[in-house]
Amino acid sequence: MIEYLTPAEIDQMRPAGVFVAQVLAELQATTTVGTNLLDVDARAHAMIRERGAQSCYIDYHPSFGGSPFGHVICTSVNDAVLHGLPYDYALRDGDLLSLDFAVSVDGWVADSAVSFVVGTPREQDLALIEATRVALDAAIGAARVGNRLGDISAAIGAVARARGYAVNTMFGGHGVGRTMHGDPHVPNNGPAGRGLRLRPGLVLALEPWLMSGTDQIVTDPDGWTLRSVDGSRGAHSEHTVAITADGPLVLTARSA
Numbered sequence: 001m002i003e004y005l006t007p008a009e010i011d012q013m014r015p016a017g018v019f020v021a022q023v024l025a026e027l028q029a030t031t032t033v034g035t036n037l038l039d040v041d042a043r044a045h046a047m048i049r050e051r052g053a054q055s056c057y058i059d060y061h062p063s064f065g066g067s068p069f070g071h072v073i074c075t076s077v078n079d080a081v082l083h084g085l086p087y088d089y090a091l092r093d094g095d096l097l098s099l100d101f102a103v104s105v106d107g108w109v110a111d112s113a114v115s116f117v118v119g120t121p122r123e124q125d126l127a128l129i130e131a132t133r134v135a136l137d138a139a140i141g142a143a144r145v146g147n148r149l150g151d152i153s154a155a156i157g158a159v160a161r162a163r164g165y166a167v168n169t170m171f172g173g174h175g176v177g178r179t180m181h182g183d184p185h186v187p188n189n190g191p192a193g194r195g196l197r198l199r200p201g202l203v204l205a206l207e208p209w210l211m212s213g214t215d216q217i218v219t220d221p222d223g224w225t226l227r228s229v230d231g232s233r234g235a236h237s238e239h240t241v242a243i244t245a246d247g248p249l250v251l252t253a254r255s256a
């Protein structure tokens with residue numbers, strides 16, 4: 001079922017969006033060569049406790065997950081691109097890290113992801129990350145009243161294609177509000193001008209993720225981490241975006 005929120009309800013989502021943005025900015029600023037993924041998770045967990053927020057991940061156990069997630073943030077490194085389960089790993093120079101984080105604050109969920117390189121970046125990794133950012137901006141630009149859902153998908157797909165990346169549409173954007181994952185699914189590619197007509201009050205997590213060499217993924221033995229089949233690296237950019245009469249409102253915008 002697709003939920004449409006009132007302007008007052010969208011306002012109530014703002015604190016969740018601000019908090020998710022703060023946590024990701026803080027983690028990006030403090031994560032460097034040598035940082036352990038379990039410490040990234042622990043820092044996020046401490047901030048959740050301090051804020052009195054609720055993790056959307058720790059007990060999360062959907063059909064595609066091997067077991068309850070057990071952590072509060074996804075840490076996907078290099079050829080891992082989505083749902084990276086934190087484990088005892090100290091980041092190395094040049095690692096590409098994607099952090100995906102969703103929490104509930106006062107009953108409202110915000111969901112956002114950021115990718116960055118620790119230490120010395122490779123040119124191709126920066127280009128890949130930039131492609132997901134540009135694709136996300138294009139998706140947000142298409143999240144307008146009167147457009148259709150397919151316009152968002154097409155905007156993402158066009159950026160990916162123009163930069164030479166194939167797109168996997170198995171996982172993509174989704175409705176978000178009182179729960180982390182609601183209808184509709186927002187594929188990261190597809191024809192423009194089709195699908196649901198966008199109306200004020202629809203709140204979507206838009207999340208282009210791309211891999212540099214393939215569009216095929218495989219699940220790790222940990223039951224969660226999704227990795228490219230060919231070892232090529234992946235990147236991921238995500239924001240929670242409310243469609244309003246005044247245009248798209250990015251609830252998880254990071255000022256830093």
Ligand code: MG
Nearest residue numbers: 100101111112
């Ligand atoms: Mg997310």
